[in-house]
Amino acid sequence: MELTLNLDKIQSDNVSKYAKTILDKQNPYKNFKIENYKYAQLHRDIKSETLLRDIDISELLRISKNISSLTSNPVDLASDLNLWKYKNDDSFFRVSSLLKRDTSSINLDLIDDKNLFLDISQINENIHFFKSSKNVINLIIMNSKSNDEYPKSIFFDISNNSNLNVIHFNISNYKSFLYFESNLQDNSHLNFVSFQSDNIHTRNEFYASLNLECNFDLFGLNINNYGVNDNYSFIQHLKPSSSSREIFKSIVEKGAITNFQGKIYVDSIAQKTDGYQMSRSLLLDDISKANNKPELEIYADDVKCSHGSTVSKLDEDQIYYFKSRGIDSEMAKKILKKAFIAEIIESIKDDNLREYSNNIIESLLT
Amino acid sequence: MLEIKNLHVSIEEKKIIKGLNLLINKGEVHALMGPNGSGKSTLSYVLSGKDKYEIDDGTIEYNEKNLLELDVDERANEGLFLAFQYPMEIPGVQTSFFLKTAINSKRKYLGHSEMDALEFAKLMKSKAEELNINTEMLKRDLNVNYSGGEKKKQEILQMSMLSPKMAILDETDSGLDIDALRIVSEGVNKLRSKENSFLVITHYQRLLNYIKPDFVHIIADGRIVKSGDYSLALELEEKGYEEISKSA
Numbered sequence: 056m057e058l059t060l061n062l063d064k065i066q067s068d069n070v071s072k073y074a075k076t077i078l079d080k081q082n083p084y085k086n087f088k089i090e091n092y093k094y095a096q097l098h099r100d101i102k103s104e105t106l107l108r109d110i111d112i113s114e115l116l117r118i119s120k121n122i123s124s125l126t127s128n129p130v131d132l133a134s135d136l137n138l139w140k141y142k143n144d145d146s147f148f149r150v151s152s153l154l155k156r157d158t159s160s161i162n163l164d165l166i167d168d169k170n171l172f173l174d175i176s177q178i179n180e181n182i183h184f185f186k187s188s189k190n191v192i193n194l195i196i197m198n199s200k201s202n203d204e205y206p207k208s209i210f211f212d213i214s215n216n217s218n219l220n221v222i223h224f225n226i227s228n229y230k231s232f233l234y235f236e237s238n239l240q241d242n243s244h245l246n247f248v249s250f251q252s253d254n255i256h257t258r259n260e261f262y263a264s265l266n267l268e269c270n271f272d273l274f275g276l277n278i279n280n281y282g283v284n285d286n287y288s289f290i291q292h293l294k295p296s297s298s299s300r301e302i303f304k305s306i307v308e309k310g311a312i313t314n315f316q317g318k319i320y321v322d323s324i325a326q327k328t329d330g331y332q333m334s335r336s337l338l339l340d341d342i343s344k345a346n347n348k349p350e351l352e353i354y355a356d357d358v359k360c361s362h363g364s365t366v367s368k369l370d371e372d373q374i375y376y377f378k379s380r381g382i383d384s385e386m387a388k389k390i391l392k393k394a395f396i397a398e399i400i401e402s403i404k405d406d407n408l409r410e411y412s413n414n415i416i417e418s419l420l421t
Numbered sequence: 422m423l424e425i426k427n428l429h430v431s432i433e434e435k436k437i438i439k440g441l442n443l444l445i446n447k448g449e450v451h452a453l454m455g456p457n458g459s460g461k462s463t464l465s466y467v468l469s470g471k472d473k474y475e476i477d478d479g480t481i482e483y484n485e486k487n488l489l490e491l492d493v494d495e496r497a498n499e500g501l502f503l504a505f506q507y508p509m510e511i512p513g514v515q516t517s518f519f520l521k522t523a524i525n526s527k528r529k530y531l532g533h534s535e536m537d538a539l540e541f542a543k544l545m546k547s548k549a550e551e552l553n554i555n556t557e558m559l560k561r562d563l564n565v566n567y568s569g570g571e572k573k574k575q576e577i578l579q580m581s582m583l584s585p586k587m588a589i590l591d592e593t594d595s596g597l598d599i600d601a602l603r604i605v606s607e608g609v610n611k612l613r614s615k616e617n618s619f620l621v622i623t624h625y626q627r628l629l630n631y632i633k634p635d636f637v638h639i640i641a642d643g644r645i646v647k648s649g650d651y652s653l654a655l656e657l658e659e660k661g662y663e664e665i666s667k668s669a
Contacts, residue, residue, distance in 0.1 A: 372509055373509050373511055375471055375472075375493060375509075376505075376508070376509040376511070377494075377519075378470075378492070378493035378494040378497065379469050379470075379471075379493055379494075379497055379502075379503055379505075380497055380519070380523040380526075380579060380583070381494050381497035381498040381523050381526040381527045381530065381583070382494060382522055382523055382526045383494045383526065384494070386522065386526065390514055390519075390522065391511075391513075391514075393513070394511065394512065394513025394514045395513065397513045398513075
C-alpha cells in the first residue's frame with residue numbers, strides 16, 4: 056500500500072523544502088528501513104480475522120459533555136506545517152497529516168466543564184488544542200473502530216503556568232496512526248495517559264517539547280492486541296529545570312507484536328533536566344514479540360536522566376504461591392497482570408476518572 | 422487425615438526422599454526434625470503439590486483422597502496449608518486483597534457464597550490483632566519490604582484466616598526473634614483442635630517449647646529414622662543429629 060497525498064495542496068500552499076524531502080525520502084509506507092519507524096511495519100497491510108469488540112467508553116466514564124459540539128476554528132496549514140521545532144528527529148506522520156487533512160483548533164479555556172470527551176474517530180481533521188488558563192481540565196480522547204491508513208495529528212499548546220490532563224483511549228482499531236505533539240511553555244504541566252487495547256495495526260507518536268521548569272508525564276498501556284502495535288516518543292528538554300517521566304507497559308500474547316521506541320533529548324542549555332523513561336513488556340507466550348528501544352541524547356552536563364527496559368514472563372513461583380492459597384491459576388494470572396499494569400492506572404490524577412478507567416481496564420483484561 | 426506410604430521423590434534425577442512413611446491422625450501435632458538436606462522442605466513442597474518434583478514411588482492419602490491426583494489449588498481448598506519458609510513477594514498485589522481472594526476461592530470451591538467486604542474486614546482485623554499484626558501492614562503489597570518476622574507472621578495470618586484441616590509449617594521459626602516466635606506459636610496454638618492436624622518442620626527444639634507436639638520424628642537422608650514423643654526432641658537437642666541417626 057502506498058500513501059497517496061493530495062499533491063495540489065502541496066503545490067498551492069507554501070510548503071517547505073523540508074516537508075517535500077520528508078515525503079519523498081522518509082516515507083515509511085514505501086521504505087521500511089527508516090529508523091524511527093523500523094518496527095511499525097507501515098509498508099505492510101496488517102489484518103486480523105478477529106472481530107473487534109464494541110466498547111462504549113463515554114458511558115463507562117460517565118461523561119456527557121462531548122467536545123465535538125463546540126465550535127472550532129480552522130488553523131492555517133502552512134504555518135503549522137513549517138513550524139517544526141523538534142531537533143534531529145522527523146515525523147512523517149506530522150507532515151503527511153498536515154498535508155492530507157485540515158486542522159481545527161479548540162480553545163480549552165472557553166469550556167467550563169472539568170471533564171471533556173472527544174471521539175476523534177468521528178472527526179476527519181487534525182485538532183489543535185490550546186490551553187492557557189490555570190483550571191484543571193481532564194480531556195478524554197477516544198479513538199475506536201478506526202480503519203484509516205492516513206495519519207492524524209493532535210496538537211497541544213500549553214501556555215505559561217497552565218496545565219492539562221489527557222487520557223487517550225485507543226481501543227478496537229483496525230488501523231490507526233496518530234501523531235500527538237505537546238508544546239509546554241514555562242512552568243506548565245501535562246499529564247498524558249494512553250490506554251491501548253484490542254487493536255490490530257496502530258502507531259502512536261508522542262512528541263513533546265519542554266521549556267523552563269515544566270513537567271511532562273507520559274504513561275502508556277498496551278494490552279490484548281493483535282497484529283503490530285507501535286509507540287514512539289520523542290521528548291525534548293529545551294530549557295533548564297524541566298522534568299519528564301515516561302512509563303510504557305505492555306502485555307503481549309497470541310502472536311502479537313508490541314513496540315516501544317523512545318528518546319529523551321536534552322539541549323545543551325537545558326541544565327537540571329530530570330528525565331526518566333521505562334518500558335516494560337510482559338510476554339505471555341513464545342510466539343509473541345516485544346521490541347523496546349530506549350535512547351538518550353544529552354548535550355547538557357548537569358542533568359539527571361535514566362532509562363530502562365525489561366521483557367519478562369509471568370513468574371511461575373508467584374503463580375504457585377497463589378495456588379497454594381486456593382486461588383486457581385487463571386485468577387492468579389489475571390491478578391498478576393493487573394498488578395503489572397496498576398502503576399499506569401494509578402497515574403491518572405482525577406479520583407473518579409481513575410476509578411472508572413480502572414473498571415474499564417479490568418473489563419478489558421482477559 | 423494424612424498417610425504417606427513408602428514415598429520416593431527425586432528432583433532432576435537426584436533422589437531426595439527415599440521410602441518415607443508417616444501417619445498423621447486428626448487432631449495430632451507432629452514435629453519433623455532433621456539436618457540440612459535431609460528432605461524436610463522437599464516433603465512440604467511435595468505435599469502442597471509444587472511441580473518439578475518427581476514422585477517415583479509411594480502413595481499419599483489425604484482425607485480419604487489420593488492427594489497426588491489433586492492440583493495445588495485443589496489441595497489448598499481441601500484444607501491443606503503450607504506456611505512457607507520463604508514466602509513470595511508479590512509487588513502490586515495488596516495483602517488484604519490477596520487474603521480476600523484466597524478466602525473467596527475456598528468458599529467458592531466449597532459451594533458457599535462470597536464473604537462480603539464488611540464480614541471480611543472484621544475477620545481480618547480480629548485475626549490480625551490476635552497475631553499482633555498492624556492492620557496498616559495489610560494495605561501494603563504482599564510481603565514486599567516486609568521484614569523476615571513480618572513475612573512469617575503474615576503466613577500465620579493467612580493460615581488462621583483459611584483455618585486449614587492440615588497445616589504444614591516449614592521452618593516457620595527461622596528468622597524469628599523470641600517475641601515473634603511466641604506470638605506466632607500462640608497463633609498456631611489457637612488453631613489447635615480435635616479437628617485440625619499439624620506438621621511442624623524445624624531444625625530446632627526451641628519452637629517445640631511453644632508448640633508442644635504429640636509426636637516427634639527425626640528425618641535423615643530422606644527417611645524417618647526415629648520417632649517418639651516430645652522427649653525425643655529434648656534428646657536430640659542434647660546429642661545432636663549425628664548421634665541420634667547413628668543409634669537409630
